[in-house]
Amino acid sequence: MAVLAALLGFCHLVAGFTNQQLVELVSALLDTPYRSRQAIYDLRRLIRKGLIQRLPGSQRYLLTPLGRRVAVLFTKAYGRVLAPGLAVLDPALPAELAGRTPLAVAWRGFNHALDTFIDRQVLAA
Secondary structure, three states: OHHHHHHHOOOOOOOOEEHHHHHHHHHHHHOOOOOHHHHHHHHHHHHHOOOEEEOOOOOEEEEOHHHHHHHHHHHHHHHHHHHHHHHHOOOOOOHHHHOOOHHHHHHHHHHHHHHHHHHHHHHHO
């Protein structure tokens, strides 16, 4: 996901981007070490999937139109669906806030039922 988000940062570059530029941007997004070897692996996979293309005779890569659409889709899905959904599943979320969303209510009900089931299984064993 971080690699796709980083690729969106290179959409405007006519000359493309290099492995080192990708490493720097993904490292900043992940806030953990991201090495050149990892970038090489990711770049190969992105080429095979048709999301980027290598510029002939250079060590630079360009985002394809398909790659741009996929990167935008995943970035928007994360921002609009995944991040807010995970926020309401946070166990530290106060009960009065969790009671406002059906997802949080369903999750807490599931969690309670699972804990009860596990407790019964442990007692039976």
